Amino acid sequence: xxxxxxxxxxxxxxxxxxxxxxxxxxxxxxxxxxxxxxxxxxxxxxxxxxxxxxxxxxxxxxxxxxxxxxxxxxxxxxxxxxxxxxxxxxxxxxxxxxxxxxxxxxxxxxxxxxxxxxxxxxxxxxxxxxxxxxxxxxxxxxxxxxxxxxxxxxxxxxxxxxxxxxxxxxxxxxxxxxxxxxxxxxxxxxxxxxxxxxxxxxxxxxxxxxxxxxxxxxxxxxxxxxxxxxxxxxxxxxxxxxxxxxxxxxxxxxxxxxxxxxxxxxx
Amino acid sequence: xxxxxxxxxxxxxxxxxxxxxxxxxxxxxxxxxxxxxxxxxxxxxxxxxxxxxxxxxxxxxxxxxxxxxxxxxxxxxxxxxxxxxxxxxxxxxxxxxxxxxxxxxxxxxxxxxxxxxxxxxxxxxxxxxxxxxxxxxxxxxxxxxxxxxxxxxxxxxxxxxxxxxxxxxxxxxxxxxxxxxxxxxxxxxxxxxxxxxxxxxxxxxxxxxxxxxxxxxxxxxxxxxxxxxxxxxxxxxxxxxxxxxxxxxxxxxxxxxxxxxxxxxxxxxxxxxxxxxxxxxxxxxxxxxxxxxx
Amino acid sequence: xxxxxxxxxxxxxxxxxxxxxxxxxxxxxxxxxxxxxxxxxxxxxxxxxxxxxxxxxxxxxxxxxxxxxxxxxxxxxxxxxxxxxxxxxxxxxxxxxxxxxxxxxxxxxxxxxxxxxxxxxxxxxxxxxxxxxxxxxxxxxxxxxxxxxxxxxxxxxxxxxxxxxxxxxxxxxxxxxxxxxxxxxxxxxxxxxxxxxxxxxxxxxxxxxxxxxxxxxxxxxxxxxxxxxxxxxxxxxxxxxxxxxxxxxxxxxxxxxxxxxxxxxxxxxxxxxxxxxxxxxxxxxxxxxxxxxxxxxxxxxxxxxxxxxxxxxxxxxxxxxxxxxxxxxxxxxxxxxxxxxxxxxxxxxxxxxxxxxxxxxx
Numbered sequence: 001x002x003x004x005x006x007x008x009x010x011x012x013x014x015x016x017x018x019x020x021x022x023x024x025x026x027x028x029x030x031x032x033x034x035x036x037x038x039x040x041x042x043x044x045x046x047x048x049x050x051x052x053x054x055x056x057x058x059x060x061x062x063x064x065x066x067x068x069x070x071x072x073x074x075x076x077x078x079x080x081x082x083x084x085x086x087x088x089x090x091x092x093x094x095x096x097x098x099x100x101x102x103x104x105x106x107x108x109x110x111x112x113x114x115x116x117x118x119x120x121x122x123x124x125x126x127x128x129x130x131x132x133x134x135x136x137x138x139x140x141x142x143x144x145x146x147x148x149x150x151x152x153x154x155x156x157x158x159x160x161x162x163x164x165x166x167x168x169x170x171x172x173x174x175x176x177x178x179x180x181x182x183x184x185x186x187x188x189x190x191x192x193x194x195x196x197x198x199x200x201x202x203x204x205x206x207x208x209x210x211x212x213x214x215x216x217x218x219x220x221x222x223x224x225x226x227x228x229x230x231x232x233x234x235x236x237x238x239x240x241x242x243x244x245x246x247x248x249x250x251x252x253x254x255x256x257x258x259x260x261x262x263x264x265x266x267x
Numbered sequence: 268x269x270x271x272x273x274x275x276x277x278x279x280x281x282x283x284x285x286x287x288x289x290x291x292x293x294x295x296x297x298x299x300x301x302x303x304x305x306x307x308x309x310x311x312x313x314x315x316x317x318x319x320x321x322x323x324x325x326x327x328x329x330x331x332x333x334x335x336x337x338x339x340x341x342x343x344x345x346x347x348x349x350x351x352x353x354x355x356x357x358x359x360x361x362x363x364x365x366x367x368x369x370x371x372x373x374x375x376x377x378x379x380x381x382x383x384x385x386x387x388x389x390x391x392x393x394x395x396x397x398x399x400x401x402x403x404x405x406x407x408x409x410x411x412x413x414x415x416x417x418x419x420x421x422x423x424x425x426x427x428x429x430x431x432x433x434x435x436x437x438x439x440x441x442x443x444x445x446x447x448x449x450x451x452x453x454x455x456x457x458x459x460x461x462x463x464x465x466x467x468x469x470x471x472x473x474x475x476x477x478x479x480x481x482x483x484x485x486x487x488x489x490x491x492x493x494x495x496x497x498x499x500x501x502x503x504x505x506x507x508x509x510x511x512x513x514x515x516x517x518x519x520x521x522x523x524x525x526x527x528x529x530x531x532x533x534x535x536x537x538x539x540x541x542x543x544x545x546x547x548x549x550x551x552x553x554x555x556x557x558x559x560x561x
Numbered sequence: 562x563x564x565x566x567x568x569x570x571x572x573x574x575x576x577x578x579x580x581x582x583x584x585x586x587x588x589x590x591x592x593x594x595x596x597x598x599x600x601x602x603x604x605x606x607x608x609x610x611x612x613x614x615x616x617x618x619x620x621x622x623x624x625x626x627x628x629x630x631x632x633x634x635x636x637x638x639x640x641x642x643x644x645x646x647x648x649x650x651x652x653x654x655x656x657x658x659x660x661x662x663x664x665x666x667x668x669x670x671x672x673x674x675x676x677x678x679x680x681x682x683x684x685x686x687x688x689x690x691x692x693x694x695x696x697x698x699x700x701x702x703x704x705x706x707x708x709x710x711x712x713x714x715x716x717x718x719x720x721x722x723x724x725x726x727x728x729x730x731x732x733x734x735x736x737x738x739x740x741x742x743x744x745x746x747x748x749x750x751x752x753x754x755x756x757x758x759x760x761x762x763x764x765x766x767x768x769x770x771x772x773x774x775x776x777x778x779x780x781x782x783x784x785x786x787x788x789x790x791x792x793x794x795x796x797x798x799x800x801x802x803x804x805x806x807x808x809x810x811x812x813x814x815x816x817x818x819x820x821x822x823x824x825x826x827x828x829x830x831x832x833x834x835x836x837x838x839x840x841x842x843x844x845x846x847x848x849x850x851x852x853x854x855x856x857x858x859x860x861x862x863x864x865x866x867x868x869x870x871x872x873x874x875x876x877x878x879x880x881x882x883x884x885x886x887x888x889x890x891x892x893x894x895x896x897x898x899x900x901x902x903x904x905x906x907x908x909x910x911x912x913x914x915x916x917x918x919x920x921x922x923x
Contacts, residue, residue, distance in 0.1 A: 449650075449652075451648045451649075451650070451652050452652055454619050454639070454646070454648075454652075455646070455648065455652040455710070455713075457619070457638065457639050457640055458617070458639045458640060458644065458645060458646055458666075458714075459640075459665055459666040459669060459713060460640040460666060460669035460670055461665070461669055462669070465669070469654040469656060469657065470654065473655050473656045474655075
């Protein structure tokens with residue numbers, strides 16, 4: 001009986017969660033005039049023209065491709081940098097370790113607007129404006145500290161004895177790290193990958209400032225739905241729905257890592 | 268856990284240090300530079316020392332914005348953290364239901380922030396939005412609901428949007444933390460005859476301390492720095508009622524294009540966030556002294 | 562303290578089990594006497610933890626019944642069964658002090674505070690934990706933590722049995738000795754039924770009065786350490802117990818002799834007679850300790866070639882090849898072998914015959 005109540009409450013929460021999304025879906029399947037003039041619970045005059053526009057107009061679909069590119073780059077980079085650093089924080093005491101750890105966090109504490117002009121000047125100087133790598137690097141500012149932070153937490157849950165046993169057994173550090181250690185913190189890697197992906201995907205300020213046309217992501221392109229006739233609600237809604245898809249795929253892929261967690265004794 | 272003492276660990280940390288320093292220190296130096304000058308144009312600036320800081324620190328509108336910000340962030344933590352924990356506890360542990368729950372939960376997090384603000388505008392409109400129409404049809408309010416009709420309505424809408432948007436982050440972190448607890452702990456608790464409240468208090472909550480620290484700090488920082496969503500929803504209004512710190516900062520910087528005061532403001536802003544984050548961090552660290560690992 | 566009966570227990574993790582290999586436990590039928598110290602010994606994956614969980618109630622078996630002192634408890638959950646379980650790693654309530662950890666099971670059962678204090682102090686005394694009572698449990702070493710886990714089981718005066726699932730896994734080797742000794746002491750002092758699951762034969766043989774050897778979901782032999790060593794009923798027992806394990810040679814029977822690739826090895830009459838009646842694949846088994854190695858021909862000796870010799874300090878391990886098969890002999894430290902060709906003698910009382918992996922019987 002108790003389990004019943006719990007699932008019911010959870011189901012209720014999920015329904016509440018979905019409603020605004022449903023509303024967005026509703027809008028995406030309607031014509032702009034239709035949206036502004038009448039209120040209806042479901043689209044009475046379904047039209048796919050908003051979606052068709054996105055899939056056929058290069059300025060729109062290239063936005064998705066660009067975003068996918070730099071977000072993937074950033075996720076891989078953030079993980080690659082963060083994994084060894086997190087291991088160091090977890091296993092070692094070294095000069096300035098506590099301070100360094102907190103300093104990493106502080107990089108998420110400044111209002112992003114502060115960085116815009118300096119970043120623009122910096123990346124212009126090295127000729128990286130309007131490239132995917134520029135945005136990927138810029139996003140490392142806030143993703144790398146987060147990645148280190150989350151991974152360190154998961155790593156600290158694994159007893160050092162496992163490392164020691166592996167080294168005694170003759171494992172080299174890279175081999176131990178890649179074949180033994182990372183599988184043990186699967187849940188942490190999954191969560192981290194998702195968050196890096198997510199924060200990079202939705203970020204607007206840097207993505208808009210550092211790109212012009214070649215690498216312009218969908219989040220920036222979407223702000224262009226404001227035109228002389230006002231906001232193109234239908235198109236905005238369609239894009240809103242489509243932007244969910246890549247992220248949903250990512251979490252689908254890491255779902256097993258989240259759900260399995262870590263089980264002692266299987267070592 | 269007893270850590271190994273070894274300064275060569277710095278090599279592992281070096282890539283992270285370099286990339287973050289590169290991204291952070293250079294801009295920071297620029298900002299500090301601007302904050303102590305009066306800039307009339309490119310290459311035309313006068314050193315003014317602490318002038319802008321004094322001006323900013325005595326600005327009444329800044330105090331008001333700061334007050335609103337504290338209330339906002341406080342409410343965010345009070346609602347989202349317990350709610351996130353509850354959701355994580357209720358979620359299925361494995362199977363297709365777990366996967367479906369995870370994907371559903373993640374959806375609000377993946378929508379660009381300006382889109383969220385815009386969608387909620389439509390959603391709460393009394394003429395064409397489900398929420399707006401719904402509330403008004405209940406006929407409980409003297410002033411019909413519109414998200415900018417009254418400050419209280421604006422706040423309610425803002426909080427609803429914020430909780431809707433970000434609670435899944437807390438829930439996901441807590442869920443990952445819960446899954447990492449070995450089954451043996453639950454088995455031992457059963458054998459010891461522990462009630463489910465005892466299991467929560469003595470096993471689950473302590474073992475979630477790591478992820479909860481991350482959740483609290485992240486939500487604190489991000490809600491304190493929030494810009495896109497409230498700006499898209501209310502533009503800071505009605506009046507000034509939802510003008511939080513970031514919105515005020517941008518208004519200041521873009522309105523008058525005064526880089527000096529804006530830079531000073533940014534630094535003050537940063538220091539406030541830093542101070543409180545540090546306090547939270549130390550508090551959570553101390554709660555956990557002697558509790559880390561098996 | 563209770564007598565635990567397992568009646569026709571079988572368990573499968575598969576929802577619809579079809580063949581025998583779907584079963585983690587094939588057929589367990591056994592009685593654990595009140596107050597006995599038992600070891601459940603077997604390799605990883607043989608089903609020992611599954612069996613332990615069936616006993617404790619963490620798992621309900623697909624088939625069969627579990628009885629405590631004659632009462633059917635198969636459907637009872639663990640908290641109603643009055644057992645205690647110690648896991649592979651210390652399972653503690655990190656936020657509580659040692660005292661509160663030990664008191665926890667009693668407080669949950671609404672025992673009066675005075676009684677709680679009395680029991681906790683008593684158990685802490687037995688486990689040498691008294692100086693740590695006020696400390697936070699999380700800060701202690703692994704062996705102290707395991708003692709606390711054990712202590713939570715001991716505080717309950719009505720505990721029926723204590724189950725151990727490889728409890729020394731995370732303990733440092735120096736401290737394993739102390740803990741093992743402490744467990745034995747507790748058993749002698751409190752006379753509780755203790756069931757100790759392990760894959761380490763040294764732990765099993767030193768701790769238990771009776772050892773149950775498990776292999777692939779079945780109990781292949783139950784007996785004292787002595788019996789298991791001298792009279793292994795199953796090839797696996799012979800191979801698993803003893804260091805190194807028993808030697809096995811495929812053979813055929815020829816009157817009173819066993820023939821290994823034509824080479825004759827004499828058997829004692831009783832063994833030969835039982836061998837005649839047996840059906841199935843025959844194998845000859847002899848423990849390395851029993852195999853005699855001679856420098857010259859002896860009566861009944863069989864020629865063999867020395868392959869390697871390892872000096873283990875107090876004894877030597879000699880690996881020889883006999884007609885294509887590898888055998889190991891365990892020699893006392895003063896017995897030196899210098900040549901490559903030796904003669905092996907198989908003393909009849911050490912030599913056993915196995916048919917289809919089982920010891921031949923009447």
